[in-house]
Amino acid sequence: MTDVIWVYAELSDDKVTTTSLEMLAKAAEIGKAEAVLLGPGPEEAAETLAKYGASKIYRSTDPIYRDYLTLPAAETVAGLIHTHKPAVMLFASSYSGRDLVASLSASFDCGAISDVGDFELKGSGVHATIPALGGSYQNTSTLTGDGTKLLLVRPKSFEPKMKEQSLSIEQVPAVLDDRLRKLRVKERVTVKREGPQLEGAKTIVSGGRGLKGEENFAILKDLAKLLDGAVGATRAAVDAGWVPYSMQVGQTGKTVKPDLYIACGISGAVQHLSGMKSSKTIISINKDADAPIFQYSDFGVIGDVFKIIPQLIDELKKRKGMQ
Amino acid sequence: MNIVVCGKVIPASSVTIEIDPNTKRMRRKGVPHELDPAAASAVEEGLRLIEKHGGTVTLVTMGISDATIGIRNALAMGVASAVHVLDDAVAGSDTLGTAKILAAAIKKQPFDLVLCATESSDSYSGIVPGQIAHFLGVAPMTFAKEISIDGNVIIVKRQSENGYDLIESSLPLLVAVSSGINEPRYPQLKGIMAAKKKEIKVYTSADLGLSADQVGEKGAREKVLTVARPPKRQAGKVVIDEGEGGKQIANFLAEIKVI
Secondary structure: OOOEEEEEOOEEOOEEOHHHHHHHHHHHHHOEEEEEEEOOOOOHHHHHHHHOOOOEEEEEOOOHHHHEOOHHHHHHHHHHHHHHOOOEEEEEOOHHHHHHHHHHHHHOOOOOEEEEOEEEEEOOEEEEEEEEHHHOEEEEEEEOOOOOEEEEEOOOOOOOOOOOOOOOEEEOOOOOOHHHOOOEEEEEEEOOOOOOOOOOOOEEEEEOHHHOOHHHHHHHHHHHHHOOOEEEEOHHHHHOOOOOHHHEEOOOOEOOOOOEEEEEOOOOOHHHHHHHOOOOEEEEEEOOOOOHHHHHOOEEEEOOHHHHHHHHHHHHHHHOOOO | OEEEEEOOEEEOOOOOOOEOOOOOOEOOOOOOEEEOHHHHHHHHHHHHHHHHHOOEEEEEEEOOHHHHHHHHHHHHHOOOEEEEEOOHHHOOOOHHHHHHHHHHHHHOOOOOEEEEEOOOOOOOOOOHHHHHHHHHOOOEEEEEEEEEEEOOEEEEEEEOOOEEEEEEEEOOEEEEEOOOOOOOOOOOHHHHHHHOOOOEEEEOOOOOOOOOOOOHHHHOOEEEEEEEOOOOOOOOEEEEOOOOHHHHHHHHHHHOOOO
16 A cells, blocks of 8 residues: 655645645655645646645645634644544744644654754654754654654755646635634734845855944855855844744754855854755855854855955956956 | 743854764763753743742753753753753653653643744754643644743744744743844843752652653664764865965855856
8 A cells, every 4th residue: 555645735925835735745756645735825736746746635725724823724634634543744944844743743642853964664663864963963862652754854855846646626614613712813024025035045155243333244145146146144143133934044044955055253153064065166254263154165265355356256267367 | 821841952163063972872971061042042931921920930851960050051041940850761752752741841840831943952852842732732833933922822033934824822832042132131240149958859750650651761763773974075275364364265166157
């Protein structure tokens, strides 16, 4: 019997998120992939899921899933798991993914595995690979018990793959219980983002605490522009208010895998490393010779970012014949 | 208002954390500890809320005896008292076991609001707050960037993928705060002196009514099978800048054909 693997699909700007498609690819590769999609959204969303391997889609377009956080979705997914008992259910390490896994793992008393980079099915169990402590360890974990195994999957762990399935949608009745209307979304605010985005950038130039202030990110922008790349930042730089959250690379920010990552004034905290260490080539500049980032770098320069980056910019301009 | 802050004391940031291949757990004993900076933000937020609305903040933590230093730090910041779950039997707990223990300890305190960090700075699983909320029977409000309370109504500015959401709820509630929600205060001498006299209640899991098969490695649903070092990245070249650092990077970029 083929194992049924569910993916909790999410929408962002009315589009199925890339991580949802990545998880579907893995699910379809090792079992029968099915998806759960809750909340209002365009018809194409379900079509996209089918195109990327979902042989069935459990769907509700009820606004309760958009207007109230976590509780309605957790109740609905719990009911679906209880009825259909998939072998595994995958969630993205996103805001709603984490909240749902926390809730479901407690209500089923089944536990969950966070930060999964890969997994395989072994008998009725699952063996998950976790890049622990920023990837300095590679652990494998399993979950005891007979129920559905809940896994929180790191973005960029798999490649999305087209695997066209005929569209099969099963409508799910929305939950009605007023108890679930506890976290009401009053307003959703989209913060406008400027410049090239991290998603899909082939080159990323990132700054950390060593940049010392907001104004100094200007030189990173200049460098990124010359390399046709985007600018990223560490959590420290975002927390300090120098740059917006949309630029954060790391465990709680974006996971990126560019061809080239230039880390400027970044020491290489576990939080940051987990979001960028799979980059193809890593160059780092830091004044501290003991900074962990150097251990992950293909080329590192120990020195002052404020001297080295301007020189690099000049040099790139010269070689491009701009000077 | 009674606020319980649930926070962790972890190996200091100067310590490179290692996993013991035999126990498959992080090595915690004998290394310097500190209040997790993420937990310090939750403590700070609790203190700011009671400074505005009145009340007390209690810290609940679970950890080895080395955790005391971090508990004292929270007390010195202004927390009224602390609860320390200190028990060899809880070692090796998974996220779910940890949440059961913390929820049981929180239930022994009166609370209107439970604050915690979104994730700890050593293990980063990010699901313990939501699990605690379930066991407490309150809703989980995570990734909070700003909290405001008016009577029984609480409004939280919550981080989202594209900006933020404003979420309205009512107390009691569990709120997990994002790092960067505030700049935690440094304890002052007066606070440090006062902290020495504050109470730290110590509980074992049995005191909390939890049986041995619910906690620790025995009670864990997640079992770590293997612990290994991934294949090391091919060691790169590191040079000291002697005035040519920028040019050397440009040369490297030319070598890998980026320019």
